[in-house]
Amino acid sequence: MLKILISILVIGTIACFITWGIISYLGSTEILQVKSIENTGGNVYLIRLTKPQKKGWKAGSYAKITLPEVEKKDKRTRWLTITSLDNEDELVLLTKNSGSAFKKNLTSLSQGSEVKISWIGSKLKIKDENSPLVLFGSDVGIATIRPIVKEWAGKREIILNHFDKNVLAFDNELSDLSSKNEKLNYSRSNSLEQSKEKLEEAVNKYGNKAIYILTGQPDDVESMSKYLKEKGIDNKQIKIDKFRGLK
Structure with a gap:
């Protein structure tokens, strides 16, 4: 019985470490620099950022983007889709300036400005198969x-x-x-x-x-x-x- 309890405790501890490791990886923050921001027509903007060094992602992923220079917490963070692949040399976002404080601040950033990225995830995982x-x-x-x-x-x-x-x-x-x-x-x-x-x-x-x-x-x-x-x-x-x- 004692051996069983010890085994359960060991497995539980390992599971906790793995879970904590995953959370730490996904939630860790990296600072990226703005390479360019292009208005592609109307209120649509293509934003090119330097590529994260410690984070990878799958096609169809999104990330938590934070503008560190914006003081008000509710106006500096949004979830945005990553429209580039992990094997490209930059991280690209496509967004509309809807008029919100966050979008106004984001689309008006100058080259070299810093943004923070964290919590990359995806709802659209696609299996490596032949399905159309x-x-x-x-x-x-x-x-x-x-x-x-x-x-x-x-x-x-x-x-x-x-x-x-x-x-x-x-x-x-x-x-x-x-x-x-x-x-x-x-x-x-x-x-x-x-x-x-x-x-x-x-x-x-x-x-x-x-x-x-x-x-x-x-x-x-x-x-x-x-x-x-x-x-x-x-x-x-x-x-x-x-x-x-x-x-």
Whole structure:
């Protein structure tokens, strides 16, 4: 009995150390510098930061971004999607200046300014398999999709539709990638109905053999998710990432 209790205590201690290690890694903070901030049209901004040295991430990840020079705590931290891959030489963000204090401060930073990054995570983990990917992004939801496309292009069939709402930061890049890769079908839509028509083609082609990833404006994501389920797609095949700041 004593041996059993000791074993339980040892296993519990090891589990605690592992958990603490994971939390410490995910929650640790690194300071990055602003390389450039580009207005790509309207209130959309592409923000390039130096790459973290101690943190890695998967395609579709997000991170806690803090502006250390902003004094008020509720105006200096937000969760933003990472739109670059871990193997690129910079960390890239795509965001809209919605008029909030945080977004105004973020998009007005000068080259060399510092930001803090911590707590990298993801809701969109994709298994390394051959299942086709059917991707839908509305608005700046394309920020999540861009690294997923870059990671899997040429390795599996991909259908991507962007309800762009004049967010065209990656349009040339994705169009070029699609023209060079027969497994990638990229299109843009002017309305949610057009996007549904594109995804209906994918449903008819792949059904529940595909993984459906929906990102961006919450109302659009919810509407598309409902539409796919009505078309017979199982809920387990649908992955979503809602950009609640756009609602």
